[in-house]
Amino acid sequence: MDLYNRMTDLRHHLSNFKSRIYLTDASDGTRCKIFPTTLTNTAMKWFDNLPPRSVTCFDDLARGFLTQFFIQKDKIKHVPSLLGVKQEVGESLGDYMKRFIKVCLGIQNLPTEAVIMGLVNSLRKGPFSQSISKRHPTSLYKVQEQIEKYINMEETVQLREHAPRQHNQHQA
Template sequence: MQTRAPRNFKRPDMNLYDKTTDPRHHLSNFKSRMYLADASDATRCKAFPTTLTKSIMKWFDSLPPRSVASFDDLARKFFTWFSIQKDKVKHAPSLLGVKQEVSEYLRDYMERFNKAYFEIQDLHTEAIIMGLVNGLREGPFFQSISKRHPTSLNDVQERAEKYINMEENVRL
């Protein structure tokens, strides 16, 4: 089904798939947009390649002629081929690997840690705090947080901000 979208076709406003994200999310996003546009099966088949980067188009172009019977068939082939890239489920112990580097500023560590814990679902506050403290390098914030254990994420953030501001003032 090596068909292309019509010239007057407007590509769905979404990120191009480049193999760095979960193909399931890309398909879901595409299907939602096509549903809202009330697009036919043939239109979905023609529009889908417009959501792929040039390097991923090589995969699409390699499909044998007449090997795709429907959009569901195309979606299944796409997902099967790129499923190796799907998101990996992360768990609380993965936070123990997030460590503040020797020369890393507290703000940078906090941002990196926050990004890591947002990727984990159903994480208890205590586990987040324990992971954060475990990853801190020895220093004023570590000493403060070790002496008086934080009771909430808000408490951690407020206390971290004080030490981040002190670090930034010293840098200036």
């Protein structure tokens, strides 16, 4: 069974857990003890911070889980959240793309057009934003090819900028 990491549907996770655990005919207490093993990161922190004796049965635990993460789920899983991801001044294209992709992974049923539009509109002005704006890409494969090209160019420029400094330091 996959671990719950806030990127998957919490109701599906709970339903999947119940189906599997009921097949084993586990007691209510055992279900309460096993359920946390299906959680990661924030969900596990939530469980660890439950007050002692606040869970008297598995239904209490399930209700608490749904209540806690249903609220957070709505905050991070919509296309408009892409609008808040902007490339910062001085941020490399590679670092920006890591942040952008992380947000994209948190959005269910994200249309390709929204990814492309969000990416094009969130880049700071520069060679890559000018290039991608002119070509109006229609596939993520084409976008990925362009991104890799420009990331490689940025890395090459950085290496060249650092190489003379390191060479001069060795001579001194």
